[in-house]
Amino acid sequence: MSVEARAARPPFAYHHELLLLIVLFLVVGVLAVGTDTFLTVDNVLNQGRLMTEVALVALPMTFIIITGGIDLSVGSIMGLAAIMLGVAWKNLGLPLELAIVVSIGVGAVAGFFNGLLINRLRVPPLIMTLATLALYRGLAEGISQARSVRGYPEWFFVLGQGEVFGVPTQLWILLVAIIAFWIVLAKTTFGRSLYAIGFNEEAARFSGIPVNRIKLIIYTLSGTMAGLAGYIFVSRVSTTRSDMGTGLELDAIAAVVLGGTSIFGGVGTIAGTVVGFTLIQLLKNGLALSGVKGDATIVVIGTVLILSILVSNFLQRRRGAGS
């Protein structure tokens, strides 16, 4: 690297992700001192189990927000996929393995539909996914006709409630997903194209980047991960309901934005998102264990979110002024 480039690199603590990591350690430290049930292996692994659905959805959400878009329909896609799992198994009589594939496939199709409409109709992703949020939720409620599906066989629950080598099964899947997404974003041309699209979509288009195809891929990816999250959730609670996943999109977006991804696009990392959803989950859990009631916890999460964005903005502006 040239001398000028090295000099222009900001001091390491200004990196949002590192700052967030410091905050994470601080929070964990304070909470661990506050209650002795918080920093136990059991509890931390259990929290990992509970946060997997949001985490899986937050990973492709990072891609989407980096490109300057957003996907509000992930919660509804999760509900729809969960319902389709039950419907495919109970009502259509498919073998359960096939039903699982069908449900994740439905998630993929829903995401594909999102991407298609966003490309073709030139409607901002915010509006489009807001519309599909309602559409998919309505489909889930209509197809299920308010019936929940229960009575799954034992092996079905291994994913949601079982363990492999002492670690909850879904955490292994999450780990693989994190590594895969990180590699794609940081080390491939595809990942670089996302940043390019986020910085300036028209310039990216004229540079020969297949913007439409990339957008289609990331929205389909988002739908697929929502479908997977739906399967894991059903396995965890042993029943399917059509109101599953309501509010999931907000949790995922909060984690992504907390992790340093700019809502305007062009900036963001998978590492930041990982620290983001870990921080939110541990904060929620630690506060609850310390005896803080539900409503107060929400206030604290909101405050942490606002503070971290303010600090990050402040540091970015200082960094921008200094260089």
Added chain:
Amino acid sequence: MKRFAIIIATTTALTGAAMAADPWDGGDDLPTNPLACDGTPGTVAAKDYDGGQPTGAADKAGQEITLIDIPKLVGVGYFAATTEGMRQAAEELGNVKVTTDGPTEANIDDQITFIDNYVTQGVDGVLFAANDPVAIAPVLKKALSSGIHVVGYDANSEPDAREWFVNQAEFNGIAKSLIDSMAAEIGEDGKFAIVTSTFTTPNQARWIAEMQAYQEACHPNMEWLETVEAQEDNILSFNQANTLINKYGDDLDGIFGMTSVATPAAAEAVTQAGACGDTAVVGLATPNAMRPYVESGCVKSVVLWSPVDLGYAAVYVMRAVVDGKLSPGDTEVEAGRLGKLQVVNGSEILLGSPFIFDKSNVNDFDF
């Protein structure tokens, strides 16, 4: 253009598929047991204890215990009343500390997380009112295997996920009171619609299934129009009731409100539509919420039980379980000022009969 057409076609097909499924009436699919039309009490077959048991629960007989109460949601009058009942019981007993915490929406995912956190924190007992009987079972079983006592009230879970369930009134008793009240107001060939909670809320689904069975047996000429869901949300209940009034117009003779939020909302919708007297509103609600409508004559009768007594009984049952005074196989339990409560259906504890509030007594209560 072709792609656009395909998109439109697919959306229409999907919507059509959604609408083609059987119309849902709100009931669950479990067997029903309607009471006799003239009110002779039904025979209750004795059932074996079918609840779960905690493993390795600490023996705290006579000692102070900490309980956590996690209702369907917090912030509604009904569960504020159960909390008050629990507070009264704790005060009387002297060696019980009970806190109420829960989600701000009747959301099963959030409720599971709340229970999970308290299990990790380590309480002596969990009291719950379930948003979904099956989904809540894994986390309750986790509580049981951590040595925590689990007692449910208001809305049951699967039987083996809790030790006891305090049932406010027999499901078929509530169904009979509701249907009889409605039949008295709108006549034997009236048409009614139902505003309920969510798809799988256990108690509402059970009541509706029993109502259907009782109505078909004892008031066969009454006609059921539709059931809509309103998720214990005030605004949604009001909107749903309005939609029903607009949709059926003169055809709609009566609306059932199945939650303590839906009934006042339906009464408000009927009042605002100027349909008082034409459209009857019968349902489950707290007297405080219904007082203005009962006094104006828009609503003739409100069916409920005392949620204060329900919370009170739940704490007493938990205390009896911890003290070893209530074990599987017992047929009754001592519950303070409520006297002895019967054990029915294996592991349910019956609070009593449903109570009907009307103009003559609605002012005597404050919850």
